[in-house]
Amino acid sequence: MYVKTLTVSELSTYIKKIIDTDFILSNTNVKGEISNFKIHSSGHVYFSLKDDFGKINCIMFKNKFENIKFLPENGMSVVIKGKVSVYQKDGSYQLYCNDIELEGAGKLSAAFENLKKKLEAKGLFDVSAKKVIPKHSRRIGVVTSPTGAAIRDIINVSKRRNNKVNILIYPALVQGPNAPNDIIKGIEYLNTVKDVDVILIARGGGSIEELWSFNDEALAKAIFKSKKPIVTAVGHETDFTMVDYVSDLRAPTPSAGAELLTLDLNEVNFKIDSYRENLKKLVKNNINNEKSKLFNYKKSLEYNSPVVLITNAYKQLDNLNDTLNVSVRNRLKLEEQKLSKINALLNAHNPLxxxxxxxxxxxxxxxxxxxxxxxxxxxxxxxxxxxxxxxxxxxxxxxxxxxx
Structure with missing residues (x-):
């Protein structure tokens, strides 16, 4: 029997061709634990995926990695979507990754969508049910962890914008199985405080598992039933939880929530100064306009004054008198000339x-x-x-x- 002798590169090419044409290997999901995670200066990501009995090298190119919504870390249990192929240079096979999900995220996403449809069908997302958020909140009730970064951001932003605002903190768990009930108690309590204008539910970013407490059905219903308006600020801008759909307003981050609920006094003072200057200009312009009108009225009155009319009449009378005097003098002179001629004629014919x-x-x-x-x-x-x-x-x- 004849057996063809292959070179190393020919063998690698043959194996690669077989693997690349395999239906399962060209589109597979592989779960395991991340190890040796490294981001290259080129932007490509290299790591290993392992379990108790094996390991496979993985690569994820920059354009794929930019779409991942979290930063993978060593020890994370994940599900990799991609294809298996051969790296011919060293004859090893590796997993080329298209997407990375935390293990269990698929089930959580399905549960999230099912609950979303259920609550939407019950009208908890209706825009007509949304309460109006006050433009100027004097006292804000905050339900969050008293030791987390979120509350520090909320206090810093609120006080920087408006040192007159009062913040009432209801300390609550924001992660774990007991968190939803804790947050519900905070909502119920703050609804009994008369001078609380609005309620802010907040926590910092995290994985889908860490934020899962905010996808609780009972919590969503408590937010919907609240008599006071509720703003949610959970996670980062790209994180959406069920409470965001039910609340009266969603803020992308806790800091943004504080900005939405606090009136910026510096901005208000700037606007007041601008209004004051504009008002001064308007008043000054109005006064100048009224002065101009008064001046015109004065000129009009002076022009149409009876004194002016009488003075003008006197002038007309003087002109008429002068004209009459001239006419009389001229007539008298003419008559004198006539009389002189008649007298001369009479004298010429006088018998005396x-x-x-x-x-x-x-x-x-x-x-x-x-x-x-x-x-x-x-x-x-x-x-x-x-x-x-x-x-x-x-x-x-x-x-x-x-x-x-």
Whole structure:
């Protein structure tokens, strides 16, 4: 029987081809404990997965590892999704990882989804049932661990933003089987404190198992029944628990919850200063506008004042008087000229002027002018006017002069 002799690389290639085409090995889930976990400078992750009887080397490339929601650690029990293949350089097989889940996380996720559907069907997630979160809380009731980092963050953020706010802490377990009942007691107690404006349920981040207390059905119902508004701030921003769906508002972190519930006095004071300055400007502008209006009204009144009208009337009267005087003077002058002409004409035709040259005017007793000698023959008395007086004469004799 002939047996082909293979080189080492040919053998590795053949084995790799067989493994890569195997249906189970190309898409498998493997559970075990992490050991020798290391993140390379390239961003790729190298570790081993072991159990009591074996070990397999694992690699997870950077683009896959960036999607993991937790940081794997040595000793963690996990389920790896990926494929088995051969690393030809040293002829070893290893597991190429696509995803890592904590062991039991799949069952917990299924339980979470079942409870979510159940509570949603009962109306615990209805938006219409959400209570209004007060914009300015004077006293905040906090249900959390009194020794955890969450309460320190809440106090630090709250006091930094508003040193007037009062925080009432109800110490409670936030992990383990007794935690849900402890948190429920805190909710019930804070509902009896009259001056508590809002309740904040908080804890820091953790694995799904560590946060599982907040996926309790009884706790969800207690939050829904609360008379006071409840804000939940459980875990990190990517962590969602059942209480987040039931509460009136979800904060991504405890610090964010404190920011949501405390009014920032520095911001308020800044806004007040801005409003004050704007108000001053508005008042100043209004005053200037009103002054401008008053000035315009004053000018309008002055322009339409009766004194102005009377003064203008006086000016018109003076103008009319001047015009009348000019007209009268011109008319008088014209009439004087006419009269002078008439007087000159009268003087030219005045019979008395003839008397100055030695002539006389003869009239009868009836003051009729006598111009012919023949008229004297019938008259006894006549009146003769000379330039310097009158004289009466009796007619004795008349004589007519004949022309030659």
């Amino acid at each position: 002027n003839v008397l100055n040259r030695g002539y006389a005017i003869i009239k009868d007793e009836d003051n009729n002018l006598i111009t012919h000698i023949g008229e004297l023959s019938t008259k006894n008395n006549i009146n003769i006017t000379l330039k310097d007086g009158n004289a009466n004469f009796n007619i004795i004799n008349t004589e007519k002069i004949t022309s030659k």
